[in-house]
Amino acid sequence: MTLKATQRHIVCVVGARPNFMKIAPIMRAVAATEGLRATLVHTGQHYDAAMKASFFEQLHIPEPDVDLGVGSGSHTEQTANIMLRFESVLNAHQPDAVLVVGDVNSTIACALVAVKKGIPIVHVEAGLRSGDRAMPEEINRILTDQISDLLFTTERTALTNLTGEGIAAEKVVFAGNVMIDTLMYNLSEAVPAASTRAAAGNNATGDYGLLTLHRPSNVDEPETLARLVQVLIEISTELPLVFPVHPRTRSRLADAGLEARLVDAGITLLPPQGYREMLGLMREARVVFTDSGGIQEETTALGVPCITLRESTERPITVECGTNSVVGTDPAAIREAWAAVRDGHDKAGRQPEGWDGHAAERIVRALLERL
Numbered sequence: 001m002t003l004k005a006t007q008r009h010i011v012c013v014v015g016a017r018p019n020f021m022k023i024a025p026i027m028r029a030v031a032a033t034e035g036l037r038a039t040l041v042h043t044g045q046h047y048d049a050a051m052k053a054s055f056f057e058q059l060h061i062p063e064p065d066v067d068l069g070v071g072s073g074s075h076t077e078q079t080a081n082i083m084l085r086f087e088s089v090l091n092a093h094q095p096d097a098v099l100v101v102g103d104v105n106s107t108i109a110c111a112l113v114a115v116k117k118g119i120p121i122v123h124v125e126a127g128l129r130s131g132d133r134a135m136p137e138e139i140n141r142i143l144t145d146q147i148s149d150l151l152f153t154t155e156r157t158a159l160t161n162l163t164g165e166g167i168a169a170e171k172v173v174f175a176g177n178v179m180i181d182t183l184m185y186n187l188s189e190a191v192p193a194a195s196t197r198a199a200a201g202n203n204a205t206g207d208y209g210l211l212t213l214h215r216p217s218n219v220d221e222p223e224t225l226a227r228l229v230q231v232l233i234e235i236s237t238e239l240p241l242v243f244p245v246h247p248r249t250r251s252r253l254a255d256a257g258l259e260a261r262l263v264d265a266g267i268t269l270l271p272p273q274g275y276r277e278m279l280g281l282m283r284e285a286r287v288v289f290t291d292s293g294g295i296q297e298e299t300t301a302l303g304v305p306c307i308t309l310r311e312s313t314e315r316p317i318t319v320e321c322g323t324n325s326v327v328g329t330d331p332a333a334i335r336e337a338w339a340a341v342r343d344g345h346d347k348a349g350r351q352p353e354g355w356d357g358h359a360a361e362r363i364v365r366a367l368l369e370r371l
Contacts, residue, residue, distance in 0.1 A: 008371045010122070011095040012038045014064070015045035015082070015106025017055065018294050021275065022101040022124060024059040025181035025360035033364050036371075039093055043082045043106040044069040054274040058189075059182060075105060075136055082109035090117055096371050097122050100144065101178070103137040108144050115147040120371075124178060124363060126151035127158025128293075130314035134217070137293075138314070150370055152363050154179075154297075155317040155352060175362045176354025179294055180301045183279065184357035190279040197242060202268045209239045210285040211267075214246040218291050218309060222256050224329050228309060229258045231331040232289065233265040235338050241289075242281060244270040287341045289334075296324045301355055305346040307337045323349035 010030070014023045023040070030038040042064035056063065068085040070078060082105065090098070090113060098114040099122040100107045111121050126145050130138050145151060145162060152175040153159060159172050197204065211232060219225055232241060243262065245253070250269075253259040262269060273281065282288060282298055287305045290296065296315050299306035300322030308326045318324035323346070327333040340346050354362075 006035055008036050008096045008368070009093070010036065010038050010097045010099050010367070010371075011041055011089065011093055012099045013041050013043065013086075013106055013110045014061075014101070015043040015070075016102075016104040019101050019104060019106070020055040020059055020061060021182040021294065022178045024061050025178050025185065026099070026101075026124065026363060027061055029360040029364040033368065035368050036364060038099075039066070039089075039095065040064045041066045041068065041086070041089055041110075043086070043110070044071055045078060045082065045104060045106045058275045059186070079105045079109045082106055083113050086110050086113045087117070090114065090119060095119060097149075097367070099124065101125055103128070103141045103144070105136070105140065108140040111144045111147055120149040121147060122150045122152070122367065123148040124152045124175075125154055126172070127153045127162045128155075128314040129158075129161045130312045132312050135215075141314070150366070152366070154354070154359075155315070157316060173362075173366050174354065175366070176356060176359035177297060177352070178359045178363070179297050180355040181357050181360050182275075183298055183301055186276060186279060187283070189276055190283055191274075191277045193242075193280045193284040196270070196273065196277045196281055197268060200242075200268055200270050202240075202242070204240055207239060207286040208284075209235070209241045210281050210288045210290075211241050211243040212246075212288075212290045212292050212295060213243075213249050213309070215291040215310065218329065219246075219249045219252045225252060225256055226258060227331060228329055228334075229253075229261060231334050233261065233267070234331075235289075235335070236265050236267050238342065239286060239338075241267045242270065242285075243267055244273045244278065244281070246272060287338065287346075296322075297355075299323055300349060301351065303349055305341045307334065307341070309334070317352045321350050321352055323347050 030036050066089050070081045097120040100111050101124040114121050123144050151172045154177040283302050288299050289307050291309045296318040300318045306324040311328045313326050325337050327337045
């Protein structure tokens with residue numbers, strides 16, 4: 001195909017499961033735009049081959065043009081290996097810009113390579129801050145924003161965060177939330193929760209709660225993990241819980257002798273789920289207990305009560321106008337939040353500005369104007 005002289009070329013980067021949901025609508029919007037083309041690079045930071053294939057297929061993402069195959073390792077090893085392999089990609093493609101999403105190691109690694117080579121960086125989901133620098137993602141967000149040339153935000157408060165860190169307001173564009181683009185695009189294809197539960201041998205009907213845990217601060221600290229397991233077992237006597245278990249979390253539970261306790265309590269343990277399966281489980285849940293940032297957003301969009309098992313959130317809009325309550329890991333606070341949901345006193349919530357399914361289109365329009 002002969003490219004028009006005015007067509008701009010961007011390299012789009014994905015690396016881990018949360019990135020897939022953010023890049024899918026951007027790739028669709030680019031494909032529908034005459035003046036822009038994209039090369040998709042998968043760093044391989046998410047190294048579960050079956051899960052990667054499931055997400056690319058379910059989200060209608062084209063197969064990556066480049067797969068760096070980095071795999072697991074410490075934060076330092078992973079970031080360094082991505083940087084080393086990504087440099088050759090930029091040498092070969094010479095793009096007009098590099099677009100990164102979210103806050104994983106792939107995000108900062110590829111942004112660092114791009115800035116060293118003088119290639120403009122576009123950061124989608126910029127300006128989110130939890131205030132907790134013990135979180136690796138917080139460091140990735142701050143550093144990526146500092147070296148980016150064009151920053152797309154999901155909520156208005158992000159601009160205050162960015163300008164407070166010395167970033168010029170003219171670099172920042174409020175676009176809305178691409179995660180919600182993906183949710184709305186796939187909602188009609190969500191797998192019914194009953195099917196997912198039945199596949200795990202759980203044929204129960206009626207209300208249930210959904211649980212996800214993966215943050216190192218929750219699963220790597222044996223005392224914290226044991227405290228969470230105990231209070232969730234208590235809640236499961238009032239509301240059946242379904243728990244898709246991250247592989248790393250399952251390992252920590254087994255090491256601490258806690259996995260058997262969850263099974264004995266009747267909590268349904270599932271393997272990691274595909275996007276449509278998780279969407280169905282979230283949509284039909286009475287309440288979601290989680291430490292995931294993305295799930296805080298998705299439950300807000302779905303109008304499902306969310307109890308966040310963290311001390312802070314980088315997505316305050318999910319608390320201010322959504323369905324999210326941030327309660328930390330204190331059992332009393334968790335019980336109180338569950339009691340509010342159980343007794344019908346949970347937040348009604350409303351859809352935040354720009355969470356309308358068209359954020360990616362706004363991003364692509366801005367790219368054409370600015371590149």
